[in-house]
Amino acid sequence: MDKRENILFSDTFAVKDMDKGGKKFDRISRLDGRSQTHDMSLILDVNTELYPVEAGDKFKLTLSSSLSLGDSKEPAAFRKGEANWRAYVNGDERSLADDYDYVMFGRVYRYDNASGSKVSAFVSFGGLLMCLEGDIRHLQNFIVGDTIYLLMRKI
């Protein structure tokens, strides 16, 4: 896992299934993913019009609290969570987003009991949901109510 402090979670996932319960929306698909290294499962709504995903795809998923690259030269704006996107959109500064193809911004809003020591964290990206389920140790960096970035890159 990445050691930079703004990276909350990073792993490679394989897409097991797309739209398991039937396709309900034209431009949004719900993917079921399975982590490659940690024993994690993922449910994620993806805008497939912008970023097509198919079953069998593998991608790297990173969750971070900011788009900072972690080096000291970066603009100060990147260090603060919510203001990041303006710096990214406006400037041509290098940011974490440059390494990824698909970036979303949202909020952790709920922790729920899964089975036993497993926990699921719910994150909403403006209505697109992510449910990340796994051991509490991997999910300890999330705090309910905090904003986070989701970054995806296909491998």
Added chain:
Amino acid sequence: MRIDEVAVPERVARVLTYPERVTEHNIERLRALVQRGPDTHPGANYVQAAGGGPKRFLIRAVREQTARGLRVGDVVERHLHDGDVVLFNRQPSLHRLSIMAHSARVMPWRTFRFNECVCAPYNADFDGDEMNLHVPQTEEARVEARELLGVTRNLVTPRNGEPIIGATQDFVTTAFLLTQKERFYDRAAFVQLVAACFDADAHVDLPPPCIVKPRCLWSGKQVVGVLLRPRRTDPLCVNIEAPTKSYRRVPVPDLCPRDGFLVIRNSEIMCGILDKAVVGDGKKTSVFFAALHDHGPTAAAALMNRLAKLSARWSANHGFSIGLSDVTPGARLCARKDDLIADAYARCDELIAQSRRGALETLPGCDAAETLENTISGVLSQVRDSAGALCMEELGRYNAPLIMATCGSKGSTSNVCQMVACVGQQIISGCRVRDGFTDRSLPHFPKRSRSPEAKGFVASSFFTGLSPTEFIFHAASGREGLVDAAVKTAETGYMQRRLVKAFEDLRVHYDSSVRNSAGTVVQFEYGGDSLDPYCLEGDARPVLFVHNWRHICNTADPGGNRLAPFQITRVAAAALAEPRFVRWTTAHWRAELSEFLAALAAGLAKLRTAYGLVSYAECPAEAAADAKTGSTARPKARGRRVRAQPSTATDLDISAMSWSLDAADANTPLFARRVVDNKLRVTRPMLDAFLDLCIRKYQRSRVDPGTAVGAIGAQSIGEPTTQMTLKAFHFAGVASMNVSMGVPRIKEIINAAKKISTPVVSCALLNNNVSSARIVKGRIERTLLGEIARCIEEVYSATACYLSVEIDMEVINLLQLELSMAAIREAIANAPKLKIGSNVHIRGTNCLDVFVSPKDPSQLYYALQTLKRALPLIVVHGVPEAHRSAILQSEDGSGQLSLSVEGYSLREAMTTDGIDGRHTFSNHIMDNLRFLGIEAARTMTIRELSSIFDKYGIGLDIRHLMLLGDLMSYKGEILGITRYGIAKMNDSVMMLASFEKTTDHLFDAAVFGKRDMVHGVSERIIMGQQMPVGTGVFKLLMDYDRDVPPTPRKLLFDESSSRKAVATI
């Protein structure tokens, strides 16, 4: 247009005026108005000079002169202008929301216009409705109208506190479409939409886009987020978790595939869509309702304004229309529908064939024909339901009627189904179309045909068009609806009038009792807890703990020390002992609150244990030890703090509170603490804020002294009855047990009718098994001789003519009747009217001979014939009134059996062996009164009425019904809400004369020289006085004359102030 505005046409505004007194501040403005005169809009019609004198009409000739001569103290009757308070009303004024205060907005053209959200309380639509507008003429009246009758003060109905003003129709559709998961906007479009919510007068914080790369995109849900809370600094945080209309049960509600579970955190939509259930009226889970209770009516109204504005602008751009293409079924839909109908027809044919063969097993309590009819109806109504489900499945997601049905803005699944697939079975007065011709409904069908199409099943859809026979069936059932509507308006209208007349004087006094105008106590405390249904947050509860706790969790300051479970319970116990809780709240409510907090503490303890932390459910030893040392160390410095409790308890609490969970947890793994924190975090400030919020909300929902609880109660009961369909029968478990429901039943109850259409006694059984229930049933149900006789023969022999009755002992055994031949003989001998007496003899084991002895022997034959007809109807066993009875199994799954007996037989049923008389009651109020007493009758009145309203899905607060029950029973007998009952409740002649039989009451009063105290509402209105309810309860003891302007008084520190002046002050 805001929801509290009404557009007043200019020509109306020129006629309606407000008398404004001239002051130094408004003289210039009023002068300009006077100059403009009556014909141009912002003008004035009359001027009344300060000293009196004639009112001057501002014809052209006098305008200039009057304007010049305008002095302070004159009164100018100026035209209505924007912002004036006006009262707006639509008949029928069935409840208090039928007249509300709006803010006027003068506009061109000739119609009154207002925000669509406000249609619901007026029950208005725009198909030619007419409404009335009144202008309060004094400042006091304006203030009172604005504060009490204002639209924003009446967002919820006093019936049960549900919101009645909410988004309707297009607004709901817009909210639904906009919050769909796949709706994304780029920056320009997003900002455009956000701007559409406001009038270019608001500062808005742009939220970060939810998709940053590859393009910056904002979701539709974020638009609503901004709508709810435009700036991050705004205090308006809405927190809701509620299922929407499209929610279907899934293990994790958030992950509902249709996005049907709405979660709003601090005014940001986390997941879920908006639809009727969360932005419409009539649900307490609505966004506006949460805003209303957490942030006040102004905030809720502002939200609605914004949604209305956004909706109008968004849908104008987006477009939403319906066309033939929307109702054209696809090939697959057609095929599946045809299959469905063919299948149902086949099943019906099969059933008919079975019944012809006599192979159809009859349902309990039905004969063969009824059984057939019931089963066929079941099959056919199922067709419509499954066709509806089929439509929802098969139609595209962009189908306009489907969208409207899904989000609840207009129409239902069955409406869509009728247009697209199949109109379904036509029901006329509760059954399939009746035979209008000999043995058939129409001459197009064979006689005695029971087939679906012959009895009113319409297989076509409105799109394909109806066949002639289908058309006439449809028209017939359509006409029934019209007739019903016409009949019920008159009936319920009269009921409403009687209710209001009986209730109008009841109000809450300062001692929280409910009394009538004569001061007679009807309730010692309104509703038993002095809570106003209008203010209740939950269903019949003042505070929703779960909702408020969630709200506090999300809004409270994240700082502060975390509390351990034992500390939570301590804080709660201490707080609940505070005077603000003890004094103002009921013990029951306090118990509920402490239970909630205990559950919270227990939940936290459980979580902590699950993640390997010490639970601290009990006070740990070191904290207790601290407390001990602390208490001994603390000298009795505060000698004055004498409490009933010894100081150790409080001291223990104090030191227990100073014990820190954070310190105790310091050595535990971080992830465990984090995860517990994420799931449930309780801090002292949060807990305090929660308790404060709860008590504040509780106190706010107490009923104010002076509230006209009577009038409100009467309206709350009467108004929903107008919405019930008139003729309705309900099947209580078994098809044979008809219990009349709906308006006729309500009428029976409130009339306190002696005879009711379906009296049923519900009996509890001592032994809960079917066989003993059968025996009890046999004991109580009346048995006729005809039912147990194998045959009744006329015997003509040389010596005697008589009737021989052969009793079927097998049947008696089968029915488990406790019946001997002697008992039968006795029953026949004592049969009323037949005067058989000793003319009946037992012959053998199972025969009875009944002789006749007519006075005139020539009439012997006819007497025998008469007797032969009468004999089978003799009740030989059971309670004569108990015509039928049925054993019912309770529906809650407990398997509890009960016995329902038709007829007025409460006393007999209660005293029958095997029946638990303590839990046996009748639905006939008067029987309950006779055998169980007045309190039982009151309870039954309340219970019966509330079950009716429940069945119709009408939420009605129990407090209104309790008031009705008390009013009907407070005299010690059950008084109906009729002219006789009301006359017994109230002595005032004028009030009775204003109700019914005016002349009778007046003549009586004249003859007996009656006095009227003029205390009630009707009397005061007749006499032109202020009525003693609401703001009219208290009086100003000082005499004052409003037309004399106050004399200027010298102030204490004016330079010329002298001793004398001070003395006069």
